[in-house]
Amino acid sequence: MPAFISPLWALGLVAVLAYLLGSVPFGMVMARIFGLGDLRSIGSGNIGATNVLRTGNKPAAFLTLVLDAAKGGIAVLIARTLVGPDAAQVAGLAAFLGHLFPVWLGFRGGKGVATFLGVVLALAWPAGLACCATWLVTALLSRYSSLSALIAAVAAPIWLAVFGHGQMVVLSMLLAALVIARHQTNIGRLMRGEEPKIGGSKPANLR
Numbered sequence: 001m002p003a004f005i006s007p008l009w010a011l012g013l014v015a016v017l018a019y020l021l022g023s024v025p026f027g028m029v030m031a032r033i034f035g036l037g038d039l040r041s042i043g044s045g046n047i048g049a050t051n052v053l054r055t056g057n058k059p060a061a062f063l064t065l066v067l068d069a070a071k072g073g074i075a076v077l078i079a080r081t082l083v084g085p086d087a088a089q090v091a092g093l094a095a096f097l098g099h100l101f102p103v104w105l106g107f108r109g110g111k112g113v114a115t116f117l118g119v120v121l122a123l124a125w126p127a128g129l130a131c132c133a134t135w136l137v138t139a140l141l142s143r144y145s146s147l148s149a150l151i152a153a154v155a156a157p158i159w160l161a162v163f164g165h166g167q168m169v170v171l172s173m174l175l176a177a178l179v180i181a182r183h184q185t186n187i188g189r190l191m192r193g194e195e196p197k198i199g200g201s202k203p204a205n206l207r
């Protein structure tokens with residue numbers, strides 16, 4: 001854990017602002033801009049990039065993926081620049097929770113994988129790139145998007161330790177636990193052999 005040396009009021013303000021940024025449902029925004037309808041009534045009802053992809057609009061899905069990652073990364077970078085390293089970790093957690101439990105959508109959000117990767121990239125970009133590579137290699141080998149997300153999340157604390165960011169391991173373990181919790185349905189399908197693969201007849205369930 002980092003040494004929390006910033007004033008509590010500053011950390012609290014960072015947490016609130018980062019949460020509000022993380023709560024922005026970019027999937028819903030892209031669906032509105034591209035005229036795709038209400039994501040909550042499409043496919044899984046999720047607000048993430050995979051459900052946007054179910055509409056068949058790849059640019060909208062790509063923008064959702066990038067923006068969901070960016071909101072986590074931007075929250076971390078701004079907090080680090082204006083307050084300090086301790087605030088950066090607070091911002092990362094708050095932005096991630098904002099995506100999972102957005103106030104604008106009755107606290108029913110996405111699964112957080114893109115935002116998770118954005119946070120890790122901003123906290124320690126070598127470890128973040130290693131997590132992205134872990135996702136990609138797993139996806140290429142297994143063709144399961146959800147499995148790739150789970151393995152990348154579990155690998156994050158390891159990569160952070162390897163690259164000398166031990167003070168971020170506890171945060172990454174908490175984020176990984178939340179990613180796993182949000183993928184319980186996917187884990188069940190994986191165990192039953194029912195999880196759709198990337199490029200299959202149904203999109204894999206990365207959200």
